[in-house]
Amino acid sequence: MTENGDAIDGGSDEAPNESALDEKLRVPSCERCPALVESRSRIVDGVGPTDADLLFVGEGPGAREDEEGEPFVGRSGDVLDEALRDAGLARADVRITNCVRCRPPDNRDPTTEELANCRGHLDAEIDRLAPDLIVTLGKVPSEHLLDRSVAITSESGEVVDARIAGASRRVLLSVHPAATLYDRSQRDGFFETIARAGELSGAAGGESGGQSRLGEF
Ligand code: SF4
Numbered sequence: 001m002t003e004n005g006d007a008i009d010g011g012s013d014e015a016p017n018e019s020a021l022d023e024k025l026r027v028p029s030c031e032r033c034p035a036l037v038e039s040r041s042r043i044v045d046g047v048g049p050t051d052a053d054l055l056f057v058g059e060g061p062g063a064r065e066d067e068e069g070e071p072f073v074g075r076s077g078d079v080l081d082e083a084l085r086d087a088g089l090a091r092a093d094v095r096i097t098n099c100v101r102c103r104p105p106d107n108r109d110p111t112t113e114e115l116a117n118c119r120g121h122l123d124a125e126i127d128r129l130a131p132d133l134i135v136t137l138g139k140v141p142s143e144h145l146l147d148r149s150v151a152i153t154s155e156s157g158e159v160v161d162a163r164i165a166g167a168s169r170r171v172l173l174s175v176h177p178a179a180t181l182y183d184r185s186q187r188d189g190f191f192e193t194i195a196r197a198g199e200l201s202g203a204a205g206g207e208s209g210g211q212s213r214l215g216e217f
Helices: 018-024 034-039 063-068 074-086 112-129 139-146 184-201 211-216
Strands: 054-058 095-098 133-137 159-164 167-174
Touching: 054 112, 054 139, 054 184, 063 074, 074 184, 095 112, 112 139, 133 139, 133 184, 139 159, 139 167, 167 184
Parallel strands: 054 095, 054 133, 133 167
Antiparallel strands: 159 167
């Protein structure tokens, strides 16, 4: 890793244990985005098992995430945790990461350039994990990974295939959990989408979920 932020180690032929792999997914230093370097307290890496079936991708750290060094904590994280529980999942079962790993100032969206700067880190994480399903939480990660404009409220719940990190990946689009706080009418849809994520990835287990259903989409 260089000081100006080379991507996560591209890997070797050896099979590292989970903690070694988790270490490889961390970005110990990176200064590619001057405004974000200025506004961040720390780099917020992804959390969760390195063999997770399910990878959630958000936009970027907010104030609480920047403070605690973990994606999706605070009120949005509470909603996500509740939906995961309803789906028969726990936060510890899934991996959660962001498109950019440093907090944008004043909670603004990351710029196109910042998203591009951090893409190598995200792609390396996706490549390493090879999750069964990626869930994009909100418009920014959906548009970033699908490389097209997305009407997230109407497209939330849809499953699409997209070429990401050198391979075709299955992606489930979702509204951001915070959307349920601003607009209660989005809550049921969000919870249904997370339940679907558990079924499609097999992460929630059970007779009705699992890999066999992937072929339906
Ligand atoms: S957002 Fe990503 S690319 Fe930009 S400084 Fe942080 S870790 Fe580096």
